[in-house]
Amino acid sequence: MESKINRYSKQLILINSFFILAWLVVSVFPFIWTFWGSFKVKADFFSRADWMFAVTGVNTLIETGDTSTVKAYVESWTEGEFWKATMNTIIITVSVVTISLFLGTLGAYALSRSTYKYTFWILIAALIFRAMPHITLVSGYLFPFFQLNVWGILPTTIIVLVAINQPFTLWLLYSFFKTVPKELDESALIDGCSYFQAFRFVIMPVMWPGVVTAGLFSMMLAYNDFTVTSLLLNQQNYTMVPKINAYLGTIEHSGNYMWAVSSVVSATAPLFMIIMFFQRQLISGLTAGAVKG
Amino acid sequence: MPHRTFFWFFFPSGLAMLMFIGLPIISSFFQSLHIEPEQILMEVEKCDPFGCKTETKVDIEATNKLQEEQPLGRFNGLGTYGDRNHLAFDEIKEAWTNSSSIAEFTDILLNLPFYKALLFTLTFCFAVTPPVVVLGFIVALSVNTITKSLKGPTIFGVILPMIVTPLIGSLVLFWMIDAKGILGSFIQFLFDDPNLSLKSSSQLTWITLIIYGIWHNTPFAFVVFYAALQTVPQDPIEAAIIDGASRYERVRHIVIPHLYPVATFIILICLMDNFRVLEPIIGFAAEGVAQSLSWMIYNDLRSENKMLFGSAGATSMLTIIGVAILLTPVLIRTWREFRTER
Secondary structure, eight states: OOOTTOOOOHHHHHHHHHHHHHHHHHHHHHHHHHHHHTTSOHHHHTOSSOTTHHHHOHHHHHHHSSSOOOHHHHHHHHTTOHHHHHHHHHHHHHHHHHHHHHHHHHHHHHHHHOOSTHHHHHHHHHHHHHHSOHHHHHHHHHHHHHHHTOTBSHHHHHHHHHHHHHHHHHHHHHHHHHHSOHHHHHHHHHTTOOHHHHIIIIIGGGOHHHHHHHHHHHHHHHHHOOHHHHHHBOGGGOOHHHHHHHHHHHOTTSTTHHHHHHHHHHHHHHHHHHHHHHHHHHHHHHHHHHHHO | OOHHHHHHHHHHHHHHHIIIIIHHHHHHHHHHTEEOOOOOEEEEEEEETTEEEEEEEEOHHHHHHHHHHOTTOEEOTTHHHHSTTTTOHHHHHHHHHHOSSHHHHHHHHTTSHHHHHHHHHHHHHHHHHHHHHHHHHHHHHHHHHSOHHHHHHHHHHHHHHHHSOHHHHHHHHHHHHSTTSHHHHHHHHHHTOTTOOTTSSHHHHHHHHHHHHHHHHHHHHHHHHHHHHTTSOHHHHHHHHHTTOOHHHHIIIIIHHHHHHHHHHHHHHHHHHHHTOOHHHHHTTOTTTOOOHHHHHHHHHHOSSOOOHHHHHHHHHHHHHHHHHHHHHHHHHHHHHHHHHO
16 A cells, blocks of 8 residues: 555654654553552552562562462452452443344434434434433432432443443444445335345344444443443442442552452453454444544 | 334334433433422430530431422522532622632632532643644554554554543552552652652642543544544655655645544544543542542532432533533534535
8 A cells, every 4th residue: 555655764663663662651551560560469569668569579478478469359359249340240231232232223224224304313412412421411310210219220220321322322333324235225125025124134134343343332331331330339239340449449548459459450351352352343433433424 | 214114213222312311411400400408407405414405406307207208309499500519609709899809819719619620620621632632643643654564463552541441541540650659659769859749739630630631532532543544645645755745744734634624523522521521530539639520410429328419410510511512513513514415
């Protein structure tokens, strides 16, 4: 693709590589540092004497007899009940992704195929809904949810997250369905299919690239959410992110501070794995809105 | 597609949005018109060997009864909007008449909770966005020139700060800049001041939060710019090379004009997203010196025994007005695009 005459000079390549390396350090190093530090004790990770202790693990050696320890992981998963938070996160994430894709594909397909003007207004409304800060919505939920006695349980949170997620999913899938040729399902209609049959047998087989991208974003929203989960769930039903925040709030001065550090690693690792596999979809989703509108 | 079919296809999605995005906004507004019931006081006579005293106590029974009758509290109209914790009309009026200089007035004004939070929110928005756009562009240009086989892993590394949730991202940085952490020690060493801590002063905390914001948002700008760079037409660039344009001139006069629309998109999204800043404040434990509008709502709703629905509702409404102002350019842009499409 790059033309022959557009060659880079040696200096430029050098400066460029240096810059990229520096930037990679800025963005990646904090995670490596936290990962490494999660296997140390608090006296090392927050070392008053010498920051090198966090690397060498001097206090960890004194306290546990080895230079690295999985104590924080074991304790936070068992005693700290992080396994429960993980279970809740899995339940919420899987349900949110499934339901929002189901609703989103149907809705977005209809929006992309209808030629009436109201589709435009629905999309604009979705855009406005997408811009609403989640915390303002939560302030509207709490009171009715208390009155209806549905506060604190997982299903409520799942429905709320699905709804919050709908506008973005609709926009993403709408722009995806626009790229699927109309002739495809129109010919099915002419052959006597109903709209639903056309969707089921003609569109569904070809919609997976768009669905994977939309699913990825739904997953990230559900997995990463803090605002909704921390205020709409009770302590027993906390997902990972509010759980980590709870560790910080209650045990600032005890040795359990490392629970939060190890939990951060436990919560981040699976996410990074998934993104590694689906990086292409993630980027195509982010740019679908930008380059086209 | 006929209306009927459209309706059934769109109904589940539309219902979800209406019930859980549309209604809460109305519910929030409704709450903001009410205020928590006052506690009913009663006088109790308490006698001990040294004599009798009358004490005022909260009549829990009567208060609970009132609470049950009116769970939302009593109607207060727009009163909550004007109180000390929100727009604070009385306090502003008083400050205006009493203060001798503009500086004194702004000082009083910016110490009122709402204006303090508004100042931080806006400062955060407008301090984070420009560096994000510039850095995102430079990183995109730079990643675009590296060897193809290295691109994938590099992009993965660059987008990591964006993938993690803001709370975790800010905690990870917070632990490093802690006075006892690696960056904190390094900064102390750099300035040769063993007591220096980024948490010690409000300015330093604000700067830390802004740096975090840049760190977290740059990957988004990078991804969008990077994708847009792939669409830059090659012919004008080749023509410019033949005409003897330097690399800088080519970027300045061909690439940047091509990316203008994308840049405005990034700026608007960035402003909108950062307007709701909440998690970094919690992650950095900066509640004391930096409050945002979202944090005010969060704080009202988090209090264990008494949630201030009215106050939270009023702040929510004011926040939504702020978002609406930031959103208008996006809406206009979308509308124009739609019109040209048809």
